[in-house]
Amino acid sequence: xxxxxxxxxxxxxxxxxxxxxxxxxxxxxxxxxxxxxxxxxxxxxxxxxxxxxxxxxxxxxxxxxxxxxxxxxxxxxxxxxxxxxxxxxxxxxxxxxxxxxxxxxxxxxxxxxxxxxxxxxxxxxxxxxxxxxxxxxxxxxxxxxxxxxxxxxxxxxxxxxxxxxxxxxxxxxxxxxxxxxxxxxxxxxxxxxxxxxxxxxxxxxxxxxxxxxxxxxxxxxxxxxxxxxxxxxxxxxxxxxxxxxxxxxxxxxxxx
Numbered sequence: 001x002x003x004x005x006x007x008x009x010x011x012x013x014x015x016x017x018x019x020x021x022x023x024x025x026x027x028x029x030x031x032x033x034x035x036x037x038x039x040x041x042x043x044x045x046x047x048x049x050x051x052x053x054x055x056x057x058x059x060x061x062x063x064x065x066x067x068x069x070x071x072x073x074x075x076x077x078x079x080x081x082x083x084x085x086x087x088x089x090x091x092x093x094x095x096x097x098x099x100x101x102x103x104x105x106x107x108x109x110x111x112x113x114x115x116x117x118x119x120x121x122x123x124x125x126x127x128x129x130x131x132x133x134x135x136x137x138x139x140x141x142x143x144x145x146x147x148x149x150x151x152x153x154x155x156x157x158x159x160x161x162x163x164x165x166x167x168x169x170x171x172x173x174x175x176x177x178x179x180x181x182x183x184x185x186x187x188x189x190x191x192x193x194x195x196x197x198x199x200x201x202x203x204x205x206x207x208x209x210x211x212x213x214x215x216x217x218x219x220x221x222x223x224x225x226x227x228x229x230x231x232x233x234x235x236x237x238x239x240x241x242x243x244x245x246x247x248x249x250x251x252x253x254x255x256x
Contacts, residue, residue, distance in 0.1 A: 033060075033063060036063075037067070038064045038067040038068040038071065038074070039064075041060045041061070041063045041064035041067070042060070042061070042064045042073075042074060042077070044060045045057045045058075045060030045061040045064065045077060045078075045081070046077070048060060049077070049080070049081055049084075052084075054081045054082075054084045054085045055085070057077075057081040058078060058081045058082060058085070061074055061077050061078035061081060062078065065078065070101055071101070072097075072098040072099075072101040072102035072105050072108065073098070073182065075094050075095070075097040075098035075101065075108070076094070076095065076098040076105065076107060076108045076111065076182055077182065078094045079091040079092070079093075079094030079095040079098065079108070079111055079115075080111060080182070080184060082094060083111070083114065083115060083118070083184060086118075088115050088118060088119055091111075091115050092112060092115045095108045095109075095111045095112040095115065096112065099112070104135055106131075106132040106133075106135035106136045106139065106142070107132070107182045107183045109128055109129075109131045109132040109135070110128065110129060110132035110139075110141070110142050110145060110183055110184065111183065111184045112128045113125040113126070113127070113128030113129045113131075113132065113145060113149070114145065114184035114185075114186060116128060117145070117148065117149060117152075117186055120152075122149050122152040122153050123149075123153065125145075125149045126146060126149040126150065126153070129142055129145045129146035129149055130146060133146065138169060139169070139183070140165075140166040140167075140169040140170035140173040141166075141173060141183050141185045142183075143162045143163070143165045143166035143169065144162070144163065144166045144173055144185060144186065144187075144195065145184075145185060145186050146162045147159045147160075147161075147162030147163040147166065147195075147198070148186045148191055148194075148195075150162060151194060151198075159198065160198055160201060160202065163195060163198040163199065163202065164202045167199060167202060173185075189222060189223065190223075192222050193218075193219050193222035193223050193224035193225075194219075194224065196215045196216075196218040196219035196222055196224065197215070197216070197219040197224050197226070197227070199211075199215040200212045200213075200215035200216045200219060200230075200236075201233065201235045201236070203215060204235040204236050204238065204239060205235045207238070209238075209239060209242060212236075212239065213239075213242075213244055213245065213248065216230065216245075216248050216249065217248055220248055220249070227248075227249045228249060228252065230245065230249050231249075231251060231252055
């Protein structure tokens with residue numbers, strides 16, 4: 001029992017050093033890391049990733065993989081930490097290793113698509129997102145990502161369809177962000193603004209003026225640059241007589 005308590009105390013000390021931004025390089029911490037199980041190393045990696053200490057997270061996940069090379073989840077988490085660092089080559093390899101160990105790992109397939117998207121390989125990204133959806137159609141994030149890939153290729157109807165499905169599955173899909181999850185979601189400020197505008201289109205098409213206007217306000221707050229399109233896009237035609245629309249997006253000046 002005493003040995004177990006000492007082991008837990010040493011692990012807590014190692015985690016505490018991460019929390020205060022210290023690298024695990026001193027002999028005592030390195031010894032503690034070497035004595036940790038794969039599960040403990042994974043937990044430490046999750047903790048470091050939550051604190052955005054991606055270098056430390058990578059070290060922990062690599063150490064965990066050294067003790068459990070068949071664990072697809074470890075490769076996936078390693079890839080996510082490397083993706084956050086912008087190391088696309090390493091992250092892609094990690095996700096491929098995850099899929100190699102678990103051919104039905106939808107999250108890792110989606111994450112490989114996120115790497116392609118980050119490198120503006122939108123066609124390849126869409127293929128990866130579709131592979132993930134073929135394995136699990138019920139994950140809203142997969143639909144958001146595929147919608148973003150379609151939008152980037154100017155396939156607007158396809159994008160709207162994916163965003164609509166994401167909305168059906170999870171109305172708050174962009175509201176919840178986890179630093180320790182296993183699924184990469186495309187959610188830059190630009191993407192959030194675009195998503196809000198797309199949702200406004202969907203609500204307008206459904207005849208839900210209140211939700212449409214709410215999403216347009218969100219898009220405006222998020223800096224969407226093409227709000228003036230509400231006076232061009234057919235979906236908003238039924239709202240153009242609503243004075244609240246002009247309050248959000250001023251109507252274009254009448255041509256003389």
